[in-house]
Amino acid sequence: MARIGYARVSTIDQDLDIQHAKLKAEGCSVIRAEKVSGGSRDGRTELATVLDFLRPGDELVVTRLDRLGRDTRDVLNLIHECEQRGAFVTVLDPHVSTRGEMGHIVLTVLGMVAQMERRFIKERQRDGIERAKGEGVYQGxxxxxxxxxxxxxxxxxxxxxxxxxxxxxxxxxxxxxxxx
Structure with a gap:
């Protein structure tokens, strides 16, 4: 049984060090990390590698659920794929695992919150662009x-x-x- 960590940030100027340190402290023997948006699975080669590597009894560990993805359906599909391989998913903050039935419910709710948060981010971005266009400072x-x-x-x-x-x-x- 291996504990495999997965860390993700959205942009190349963001830092993975904090996630990496938390996953290492949790005893993850392997940690895969990437700098790519969590809006979809496109371009997330490290996540694909982790999923391919999972064996029965292994545990995929992430610091927060939104590191797995920002789309509820996609997150639930990822969890389902892990379970199909006989593996578990554990989120460190808040500490939730798919080892128990209650964990599934909590992860579903957290997935919905992550998706809602992504919508809010896009809305704020769109509002900021419109404001900048109105002021004539938007460069594209x-x-x-x-x-x-x-x-x-x-x-x-x-x-x-x-x-x-x-x-x-x-x-x-x-x-x-x-x-x-």
Whole structure:
């Protein structure tokens, strides 16, 4: 039986040290961590690794339930997948485990709270953007793709697949840039 820790923060400028220390203090023999949004499972390769690694009797440990995800259905599906593998899920704050029936109820409620909190965050973000637009100071989000490099590679005869690999994006994103 292994205790496997999973730590997650949403952005690359956030720190994983506190979660890592708490998981280590709880006796987690393996700790996987990543910096990616918890809104969905997309791009959460470390979580996928943990789920693949779980064996019967193992325990997945997270510091808070929202580290697993911010969508109630997704969190409940993750817990279900762990149980299908014969593993348990333990949340440290507040201390809840799927080892007991009451733990399932509490985790469901906490999952709903995490989802609601995500909606509030998005609402506040949207309000802030609208206010900044009204004041004329909104600059827009950071461009994630180097459009000029895509156009340069395309003008040199590179195809969408080659460009996507060179830039580190999808072909669809390349096509969107080329069409605009």
């Amino acid at each position: 989000g950071k461009r994630r793709i180097d459009r000029e490099r895509i156009l340069a590679l395309h003008s040199n005869g590179a195809g969408a697949t080659t460009i996507a690999k060179a830039i580190g994006c999808s072909r669809m994103q390349v096509y969107r840039v080329l069409q605009s």
